[in-house]
Amino acid sequence: MSRQWHGGSAHSLWARYRTPLFERLAHLDCTVHGIRSGEGEGEGEGEGEGEGEGEEMRRAAESLAHKLAGALGTFGCMGGSRIAQELDVLLGGPSPLSEEEIGDAFALVAALRAEMERMPAGRNPEDGATDP
Numbered sequence: 044m045s046r047q048w049h050g051g052s053a054h055s056l057w058a059r060y061r062t063p064l065f066e067r068l069a070h071l072d073c074t075v076h077g078i079r080s081g082e083g084e085g086e087g088e089g090e091g092e093g094e095g096e097g098e099e100m101r102r103a104a105e106s107l108a109h110k111l112a113g114a115l116g117t118f119g120c121m122g123g124s125r126i127a128q129e130l131d132v133l134l135g136g137p138s139p140l141s142e143e144e145i146g147d148a149f150a151l152v153a154a155l156r157a158e159m160e161r162m163p164a165g166r167n168p169e170d171g172a173t174d175p
Contacts, residue, residue: 057118057162064114067107068156071130074104075148078140097139104148105134111155123158126151 081097112127130151133144140148 057120058164060114060118061162061164064111065159067111067114068152068159071104071107071111072152072156074100074107075145075152078104078148079145101134101140105131108134115159118162120158120162123155123162126155126158130155 077100078097081095081100108127108130112124112131115121115127116124130148133148133151134140136144
């Protein structure tokens, strides 16, 4: 999958926001792991009101994926943005995730990480400068 950069300012912004976006990705990964651990637990126990803990984690993961999709698109990483959008759609469905869908979510998180890691870490290829 090829990524395209749209302008030098995207490189500069990426250098500034790279670490926080990788932290967001790590949080997404942990949340997907939490969804796997929480699926099936507590069913029928009726603890608390409203959505269960698994559903809350799923909505949190959906939000993280949505934010990553937008941010990566802003930085010109269209491949990463598309992967994050797939995650957003997968996590945003109306019914609980199946084991297969959870596996798909893990695969998408791994693909997203690989795409983000391929992005330059603070170097602007247009001018050869390295951001501080």
